[in-house]
């Protein structure tokens with residue numbers, strides 16, 4: 327579905343990544359995990375068109391594109407809700423800019439509010455609800471974009487542990503119930519092991535893929551299996567080694 331090849335980006339004469347390749351397959355949950363400052367957000371900036379790559383190609387459904395700006399939905403660590411709009415109005419923003427029939431969009435948003443446990447809060451302003459509810463509203467807005475690919479940049483990192491656990495299951499719904507393909511950045515190894523089908527371990531800057539791990543097994547259930555615990559140790563060790571030998 328998405329393939330990047332030979333992607334390079336240089337800041338202040340220092341390569342953040344160079345010759346970076348990545349393929350994301352349809353309906354998979356791909357997760358990128360790597361040390362702080364390795365270049366993950368810069369990769370997303372290049373993918374979403376915030377900044378141009380110095381070299382390389384982005385292929386979407388096998389056709390070359392400049393970026394994924396209009397092709398992928400994007401969810402950020404901060405909910406980025408507009409404070410003067412209600413939760414429902416916030417979720418309808420993609421439909422307003424996309425000139426979708428608003429009556430239909432409203433009915434679709436109401437269904438998503440119900441599915442994500444936000445029924446009854448449609449008229450609340452963002453400051454009147456919890457961080458977890460705001461992030462669920464951001465998830466509704468992401469789904470309202472109607473894009474097959476969703477880019478998630480540490481979407482749960484600002485939340486407390488319990489809220490985070492609840493929202494992890496909702497992220498899995500994006501894949502199973504809403505048929506989305508996901509590419510997510512996280513710092514949390516447990517979260518990566520819980521959610522990923524394809525897990526990419528990244529090196530310190532200049533960023534490269536150290537290893538791709540294909541994960542199997544029932545997602546919510548697999549986390550405490552001996553295999554996954556051993557894998558967690560291995561990942562911590564590999565990421566730690568790379569930081570020790572990297573450019574930090």
Ligand SMILES: Nc1ncnc2c1ncn2[C@@H]1O[C@H](COP(=O)(O)OP(=O)(O)OP(=O)(O)O)[C@@H](O)[C@H]1O
Pocket residue numbers: 337338342361362363364365366367368369531
């Ligand atoms: N606009 C910019 N100008 C100069 N350097 C930049 C710019 N944006 C990012 N960088 C540098 O590029 C490197 C990668 O930054 P980036 O934010 O992509 O890392 P990251 O892996 O997302 O980090 P974190 O996990 O901490 O969010 C860092 O060294 C950063 O200082």
